[in-house]
Amino acid sequence: MIEGLKDVLCCPTCRKRFVYKNEFIKCPECQQQVLVDNRLVDFSNMLPDLPLDLGRHVQVLAEDTGDLMDDVESDWRVESVLEEVRKWTQGTVCLEIGGADGPMTPTLEKLFDLVLTIDFSEKYLRRIESKTAKTICLFGDAHFLPLQDRTIDMVVCSEVLEHVTIPTQLLTEVRRVIKKTGFVILSVPNESKLRIPRRRKVAHVPAYDTHINFFTPETLAKLVFRTGFDIVEIQTLLPPSLSSRALFGNIITLIRKGFYGSFILCILKAMENPWIYWESFYKKMQK
Numbered sequence: 001m002i003e004g005l006k007d008v009l010c011c012p013t014c015r016k017r018f019v020y021k022n023e024f025i026k027c028p029e030c031q032q033q034v035l036v037d038n039r040l041v042d043f044s045n046m047l048p049d050l051p052l053d054l055g056r057h058v059q060v061l062a063e064d065t066g067d068l069m070d071d072v073e074s075d076w077r078v079e080s081v082l083e084e085v086r087k088w089t090q091g092t093v094c095l096e097i098g099g100a101d102g103p104m105t106p107t108l109e110k111l112f113d114l115v116l117t118i119d120f121s122e123k124y125l126r127r128i129e130s131k132t133a134k135t136i137c138l139f140g141d142a143h144f145l146p147l148q149d150r151t152i153d154m155v156v157c158s159e160v161l162e163h164v165t166i167p168t169q170l171l172t173e174v175r176r177v178i179k180k181t182g183f184v185i186l187s188v189p190n191e192s193k194l195r196i197p198r199r200r201k202v203a204h205v206p207a208y209d210t211h212i213n214f215f216t217p218e219t220l221a222k223l224v225f226r227t228g229f230d231i232v233e234i235q236t237l238l239p240p241s242l243s244s245r246a247l248f249g250n251i252i253t254l255i256r257k258g259f260y261g262s263f264i265l266c267i268l269k270a271m272e273n274p275w276i277y278w279e280s281f282y283k284k285m286q287k
Contacts, residue, residue: 004114005041005136008093008151009034012043012144039129040122043140058165061210062121071127072103076239080265081158081187082107088183088267091153095177097142097170098160102128105135108156116152118142143169147177155184159263162188162211171227175270184229184268190236192216217264224266228274234266 010017011027018025018034025034027046035042072078082104092113099105099117105128108115118138119125125137140146143166155174161167174184191214215223217236224231239262273279 010148012146040137094154097157145173158187175228187265188215190262229268232267
């Protein structure tokens with residue numbers, strides 16, 4: 001297993017290439033050892049120590065969720081993402097970020113020679129390991145990918161960005177590891193909803209998700225551009241029950257409830273010059 005990873009993995013802290021000996025992996029700079037157990041590679045003891053209180057809560061929640069939640073069903077959202085993956089598939093190496101218990105991973109295995117899936121929940125990764133034949137499970141933080149520059153042909157990041165503490169850092173890391181010819185399949189829930197305001201104030205709103213970032217097509221487009229990506233395609237998808245035919249037939253329900261369940265799906269490529277926005281801004285300030 002390790003032999004095929006030598007040209008892909010690196011230290012998530014200093015980005016030095018590892019020293020390999022049998023089943024032994026070590027960073028020559030940090031002197032930290034990577035733990036390998038079957039197809040799970042553990043980077044949890046090699047991450048930068050950042051004082052992110054919310055991040056710690058999210059990490060604990062992710063681990064508990066991996067133990068408590070049932071398997072994610074292959075619904076219309078999963079199938080929509082996989083359809084785009086099949087459409088844009090090229091190359092041999094795929095990185096899946098935050099794959100939960102792996103509703104997409106077995107399909108990715110059929111499309112790529114090497115599939116890497118990274119999550120901050122060891123329990124989720126063990127569930128993926130049990131469902132797959134060759135996927136390498138990376139136990140670590142996607143804010144600091146343990147991958148060498150420009151080694152990935154496709155990144156699949158489906159409904160993850162709304163959960164992470166620093167989405168700009170995650171996207172910057174994705175741009176670092178994706179090849180010039182590679183594609184990023186990114187999806188997030190769509191917060192652009194048609195709602196009728198209510199006069200009654202709600203004293204307490206029960207928790208119903210773990211989202212800490214919220215996106216519309218416009219805000220997502222700005223974010224990916226300023227983190228160094230060109231948008232190849234972007235679309236807003238509705239569940240099958242809200243197809244164009246059903247949309248007109250249920251207009252009253254639509255007005256009352258809004259576009260609940262819709263999400264944004266986009267295809268990205270890394271910019272040749274990822275700092276073009278910031279350089280143009282700097283030039284503007286100098287005038």
